[in-house]
Amino acid sequence: MDATDARDRLDTLAAGFMEAKVLLTGAELHLFDHLTGAGATAAGVAQTIGATVRGVEILLDALVALEVIDKLGDRYRNRPAYAPLLVGDGDGQFAALLRHRAHCFRGWAHLEEKIRGEADRDDDRSVIRDPATNRSFIRAMAAVSGAHAAALVDHLDLDGVHTVGDLGGGPGSYLLAMVARQPEIEPYLIDLPLTLVTTRALLAEAAAGQAIHTVAWDFYHDPEVPTALPPFDLLFLSQVVHAESSARNADLFARLAPLLTPGGRLVVHETTLEPDHTRPREATLFAVNMVAMTDSGRVYTAGEIAAWGEAAGLVCARWDHLGPRSCLITLRRPKATR
Numbered sequence: 415m416d417a418t419d420a421r422d423r424l425d426t427l428a429a430g431f432m433e434a435k436v437l438l439t440g441a442e443l444h445l446f447d448h449l450t451g452a453g454a455t456a457a458g459v460a461q462t463i464g465a466t467v468r469g470v471e472i473l474l475d476a477l478v479a480l481e482v483i484d485k486l487g488d489r490y491r492n493r494p495a496y497a498p499l500l501v502g503d504g505d506g507q508f509a510a511l512l513r514h515r516a517h518c519f520r521g522w523a524h525l526e527e528k529i530r531g532e533a534d535r536d537d538d539r540s541v542i543r544d545p546a547t548n549r550s551f552i553r554a555m556a557a558v559s560g561a562h563a564a565a566l567v568d569h570l571d572l573d574g575v576h577t578v579g580d581l582g583g584g585p586g587s588y589l590l591a592m593v594a595r596q597p598e599i600e601p602y603l604i605d606l607p608l609t610l611v612t613t614r615a616l617l618a619e620a621a622a623g624q625a626i627h628t629v630a631w632d633f634y635h636d637p638e639v640p641t642a643l644p645p646f647d648l649l650f651l652s653q654v655v656h657a658e659s660s661a662r663n664a665d666l667f668a669r670l671a672p673l674l675t676p677g678g679r680l681v682v683h684e685t686t687l688e689p690d691h692t693r694p695r696e697a698t699l700f701a702v703n704m705v706a707m708t709d710s711g712r713v714y715t716a717g718e719i720a721a722w723g724e725a726a727g728l729v730c731a732r733w734d735h736l737g738p739r740s741c742l743i744t745l746r747r748p749k750a751t752r
């Protein structure tokens with residue numbers, strides 16, 4: 415690579431935030447809701463949303479350049495391919511994911527302070543503490559996991575499984591997919607009381623949602639296991655451990671192991687890094703997201719996650735890399751020995 419190519423590549427990387435912020439601002443301002451049908455002019459949109467014509471016009475032109483929307487004369491219109499993803503704000507819709515990313519963008523703006531250890535931001539964990547941010551976070555998770563849940567559950571062995579606990583189950587996408595595959599299972603969704611408000615609203619809209627027991631438990635901070643929980647043949651923990659430290663996760667796994675029936679499994683679904691921590695690229699960026707958004711979270715290797723289970727007396731049966739943000743680590747409680 416010559417010096418010009420090197421300079422151009424670094425500049426492209428450095429300017430990458432601009433394209434992201436144009437899309438996120440469009441979503442935050444609900445611009446796309448006003449560009450349906452025959453579309454609208456910048457002045458019309460600006461008046462409807464109470465914004466400046468200059469700002470709206472420049473942002474819409476950039477969205478045209480990014481090929482997200484079209485411009486015909488002075489009217490802007492959604493592109494058919496993107497309209498279903500960008501218009502509307504229902505539960506589990508893609509727009510919720512964009513709004514969650516906009517929330518992360520605000521956290522990333524303080525990344526230098528976080529890395530220096532100087533940041534003391536009240537909203538670091540607002541995704542689990544603030545009602546409005548939590549609701550939008552869980553709806554964003556519904557958009558992410560809802561799209562992949564059935565395919566992921568196909569990788570789980572549900573033979574002989576009666577009781578299933580989804581720890582930090584959030585929107586319930588995976589439990590719903592498990593119930594669809596094996597209706598006779600007894601499903602429990604375990605999460606924080608605040609999250610369960612949105613969980614219950616989402617489950618109420620799904621026919622199979624009625625079958626799912628919801629149990630409030632702050633499993634990182636409250637050592638008391640809720641009495642409502644039975645012994646589990648399968649405990650599922652999806653995209654939760656990255657938000658907490660290694661010590662906290664090891665402690666959690668030690669408390670989860672006794673909740674399994676002999677021969678029962680703890681299956682962890684996570685974004686994982688290769689042992690040198692520099693691959694895959696998506697996981698390294700998600701690890702930076704954890705620096706920006708949490709105090710002690712990070713992305714772990716499958717081996718590091720397995721080690722917490724092994725320290726708790728579980729046996730790592732296998733791990734399967736399904737994609738750059740998706741690894742299934744299966745830990746089994748040994749059957750009782752004489």
Ligand SMILES: C[S@@+](CC[C@H](N)C(=O)[O-])C[C@H]1O[C@@H](n2cnc3c(N)ncnc32)[C@H](O)[C@@H]1O
Nearest residue numbers: 555559582583584605606609632633634652653
């Ligand atoms: C990133 S979301 C993952 C949701 C879901 N498992 C999925 O994969 O789509 C993390 C979930 O963990 C829950 N959670 C975080 N800390 C928790 C805690 N201390 N106790 C119980 N649940 C917790 C959050 O409320 C949220 O539902």
